Amino acid sequence: MPIPIHPADRVFVLTGAGISAESGLPTFRASDGLWAGYNIEEICTPQALERNPALVWEFYSKRRADGAKAAPNPAHIALADLEAGIPGRFFLCTQNVDDLHERAGSRNLVHMHGELAKSRCSRQCGQPPVEDRQVYASLDEVARCTCGARLRPHIVFFGEIPLEMERIQREIARSTLMLVIGTSGNVYPAASFVHWARQAGARTVYIGPEPPLNANAFSQAIEGKAGEVLPGLFQVQA
Ligand SMILES: NC(=O)c1ccc[n+]([C@@H]2O[C@H](COP(=O)([O-])OP(=O)(O)OC[C@H]3O[C@@H](n4cnc5c(N)ncnc54)[C@H](O)[C@@H]3O)[C@@H](O)[C@H]2O)c1
């Protein structure tokens, strides 16, 4: 059954690793908490960056190489099409660090957990993030900030504060329909978004092959792979 998008609807979409699974990018909890064979709790932390920057950069260089080979799938494209159909009433928040949404044509989006294709100063000297798609073979190759400090991936590590939270909260507060796609409901604050949306009176729909941890907070769940469910799902009403 299609999801009607009424003329007064404002749509907020939250996506997670699951939406990129059909593009060949492994999800994070797919195999016992490993992400592509790495124990991310040993890698995606400020402490790891301090103690073992070579391992952190090895991991993210591999993710960059994988990301460059991947292409958007029908789920990314369906969201870009929906945005084009309801201009000004669509907002996308992704937990993903890949750039498959932008490559599919999404425009009004934020990456709350950062972006693989960017780096920033590890000393936080105030310089903004820079585009950096380099796959580094060793730590010595990693580019430096103008202040001299080594760059770090522009990624939100465990224990760090997600990006753009104020804008995200504003967008949730004014949305009437929240779609959550391919995320396990494990990572906070993203797992709270559905609760905030319900408080604001929005309809909330989950799409994915299995129920997320916060499944009971949704008004509707559609079981299936994002790339199979999303194309043709939305019925934009004039
Ligand atoms: N592509 C990426 O950028 C990428 C990949 C892995 C992890 N991460 C990072 O790790 C964290 C992982 O948390 P998470 O909740 O997003 O992912 P997760 O790995 O914890 O959960 C993945 C979810 O996707 C679902 N899923 C699997 N295949 C699917 C499909 N074909 N269609 C729809 N859903 C599918 C699973 O049922 C599961 O609920 C994120 O914060 C993100 O920053 C990013």
Ligand SMILES: [Zn+2]
């Ligand atoms: Zn700097």
